[in-house]
Amino acid sequence: MEANILNPIIELRNTSKTFNHRIAVNDVSFQIEPGSVTAILGPNGAGKTTTLSMMLGLLEPSQGTVKLFGRSPKERSVRERIGVMLQHVSIMDRLKVREILELTRNYYPNPMDMEFLIHLTGLTPSDLNRYTEKLSGGQKRSLGFAMALAGDPEVLFFDEPTVGLDTMARRRFWETVHKLAKQGKTILFTTHYLQEADDTANRIILFNQGSIVADGSPGEIKSRIIHSSLSFLSDEDGPELRAKLSLLPPVTNCYNRDGRIYVSTDNTDAALAAIFAAGLPVRDIKIHSGSLDEVFEQLTMTQEETAI
Numbered sequence: 472m473e474a475n476i477l478n479p480i481i482e483l484r485n486t487s488k489t490f491n492h493r494i495a496v497n498d499v500s501f502q503i504e505p506g507s508v509t510a511i512l513g514p515n516g517a518g519k520t521t522t523l524s525m526m527l528g529l530l531e532p533s534q535g536t537v538k539l540f541g542r543s544p545k546e547r548s549v550r551e552r553i554g555v556m557l558q559h560v561s562i563m564d565r566l567k568v569r570e571i572l573e574l575t576r577n578y579y580p581n582p583m584d585m586e587f588l589i590h591l592t593g594l595t596p597s598d599l600n601r602y603t604e605k606l607s608g609g610q611k612r613s614l615g616f617a618m619a620l621a622g623d624p625e626v627l628f629f630d631e632p633t634v635g636l637d638t639m640a641r642r643r644f645w646e647t648v649h650k651l652a653k654q655g656k657t658i659l660f661t662t663h664y665l666q667e668a669d670d671t672a673n674r675i676i677l678f679n680q681g682s683i684v685a686d687g688s689p690g691e692i693k694s695r696i697i698h699s700s701l702s703f704l705s706d707e708d709g710p711e712l713r714a715k716l717s718l719l720p721p722v723t724n725c726y727n728r729d730g731r732i733y734v735s736t737d738n739t740d741a742a743l744a745a746i747f748a749a750g751l752p753v754r755d756i757k758i759h760s761g762s763l764d765e766v767f768e769q770l771t772m773t774q775e776e777t778a779i
């Protein structure tokens with residue numbers, strides 16, 4: 472179990488959320504260290520947004536607790552210290568971009584300088600005079616980003632921040648996040664994209680089906696979990712063959728993907744030798760060196776898929 476962090480910025484303890492008897496988040500506990508950049512990574516429906524919503528006080532946990540700065544996320548003193556960009560930016564119509572940003576800045580005790588804010592978020596001076604309802608999807612996201620930063624908050628939450636952004640806007644967003652991280656901001660973002668988590672975060676909390684399935688630095692996760700694998704075709708693919716494979720000592724996991732059987736192992740030579748010695752009917756063998764994408768796939772495979 473991870474050591475307790477002194478004065479964590481965020482703390483979830485045995486936190487669960489159930490919607491109509493369906494568990495969306497299941498007994499999740501973690502602490503977030505000041506100045507860290509954390510990616511909550513997981514496939515669709517893993518519980519990322521629900522967890523984030525509980526951290527922001529937008530949803531009440533069904534069980535367990537969520538604290539920000541040791542307090543309830545609903546307290547104004549807490550809200551003044553955080554900035555949030557949700558997946559769907561809802562912005563008041565009939566206001567100009569400048570007016571929205573001024574309003575948002577006014578909410579905070581020490582807002583970010585307006586010129587700096589515009590510079591950081593990729594809005595142009597001409598954008599400032601536009602009505603928000605006239606903005607494109609990408610410009611709305613930039614405004615959402617600017618609203619999150621307007622208060623110069625200590626902690627920033629981004630929910631799937633790059634969905635709908637083009638490559639340029641995506642790159643600029645991450646460059647800004649790196650700058651903010653260098654300034655010592657605590658940043659937490661959700662993403663489906665393993666590469667984004669690997670490139671930007673110093674910690675990845677991997678969610679699947681409402682639970683945490685891995686938690687560590689990208690390097691730790693890779694070195695702990697990446698195994699080489701081999702794959703092959705077999706006319707006898709089925710539970711029986713996979714049961715036999717699972718009995719071979721070098722095999723750590725096996726699963727079927729797109730009609731090929733994949734075998735994870737620390738030693739592909741030993742695994743192959745064991746497969747041949749057992750006389751298993753395999754053909755078209757391929758050896759794969761481990762990649763982070765494979766790790767993701769293996770970790771987030773459902774119970775039924777991984778059953779061997």
Ligand SMILES: Nc1ncnc2c1ncn2[C@@H]1O[C@H](COP(=O)(O)OP(=O)(O)OP(=O)(O)O)[C@@H](O)[C@H]1O
Pocket residue numbers: 490491494495513514515516517518519520521522663
């Ligand atoms: N308001 C709600 N009412 C009922 N079920 C919900 C509600 N919000 C989320 N869920 C369910 O909870 C589970 C987790 O959803 P959540 O949106 O947290 O996942 P996610 O990891 O953010 O997914 P995505 O990447 O698709 O946004 C899903 O099964 C979802 O259908």
